[in-house]
Amino acid sequence: MYNNNRTQQGQQGGGKNRFYQRRKICRFCVDKDLNIDYKTPKALRQFITERGKIIPRRITGTCAKHQRQLTVAVKQSRQIALLPFVGRPMY
Amino acid sequence: MRKYETVFIADPDLQDKVRIDLYEKARNIINKEGGILTGFDEWGNKKLAYEIKKKLRGNYVCITYGGSGSLVKELERNFRLNDGVLKFMTILLSDDVTAEQLEKEVQDAQDAQDESKKAAETVKEPVKADKPEEETSVEAEKVEETEVKTE
Numbered sequence: 001m002y003n004n005n006r007t008q009q010g011q012q013g014g015g016k017n018r019f020y021q022r023r024k025i026c027r028f029c030v031d032k033d034l035n036i037d038y039k040t041p042k043a044l045r046q047f048i049t050e051r052g053k054i055i056p057r058r059i060t061g062t063c064a065k066h067q068r069q070l071t072v073a074v075k076q077s078r079q080i081a082l083l084p085f086v087g088r089p090m091y
Numbered sequence: 092m093r094k095y096e097t098v099f100i101a102d103p104d105l106q107d108k109v110r111i112d113l114y115e116k117a118r119n120i121i122n123k124e125g126g127i128l129t130g131f132d133e134w135g136n137k138k139l140a141y142e143i144k145k146k147l148r149g150n151y152v153c154i155t156y157g158g159s160g161s162l163v164k165e166l167e168r169n170f171r172l173n174d175g176v177l178k179f180m181t182i183l184l185s186d187d188v189t190a191e192q193l194e195k196e197v198q199d200a201q202d203a204q205d206e207s208k209k210a211a212e213t214v215k216e217p218v219k220a221d222k223p224e225e226e227t228s229v230e231a232e233k234v235e236e237t238e239v240k241t242e
Contacts (some may be wrong), residue, residue: 039098039153080098080180081149084140
């Protein structure tokens with residue numbers, strides 16, 4: 001039973017309970033031209049789930065600074081109805 | 092001077108005249124309070140991500156301008172009172188901008204527009220220039236033929 005609990009926890013963490021994790025690169029740090037703008041919901045759509053929730057950065061691989069900017073942009077976009085608060089985005 | 096950007100959503104069912112009056116009002120407020128309008132971008136009718144006041148579509152407009160905080164207050168007050176504006180959002184872009192920088196931006200935007208218009212016109216011109224050249228060459232050939240015959 002003890003073993004079962006441990007594997008379940010590992011799966012809940014997205015299978016990242018290993019020694020070696022693939023280092024993901026932040027796509028905004030690599031490509032300086034990509035601008036995080038609340039006016040482009042199409043670009044922001046990659047960082048929200050089907051339900052409209054913001055994806056955590058350990059899954060997308062963005063760095064902390066850009067994740068903060070992304071969060072602000074998504075929330076601004078939701079304010080003016082370019083992205084939904086809940087539900088599928090239409091793009 | 093501070094640089095602001097305001098996105099507001101106008102009622103899509105408004106008549107054209109009323110809508111244009113609304114835009115003019117916004118421009119007038121900016122000019123009256125001593126602000127500088129650098130950009131007026133109308134995105135047109137777009138589908139909203141959620142219902143606002145029971146409406147599913149809205150007319151988006153994005154304006155960038157320079158001014159003081161009191162200008163923003165006045166603008167927002169007018170948007171709040173107006174029934175034709177469904178939603179608005181103002182964002183501070185930068186804190187320290189001089190009037191000359193803003194005017195330069197306006198000028199640059201104007202130049203870019205003029206250049207794109209000129210580029211569109213020059214594309215049309217070569218097409219027209221080819222035709223008269225063809226006609227003159229045909230005429231020249233005819234003149235040569237007649238000259239030979241007369242000789």
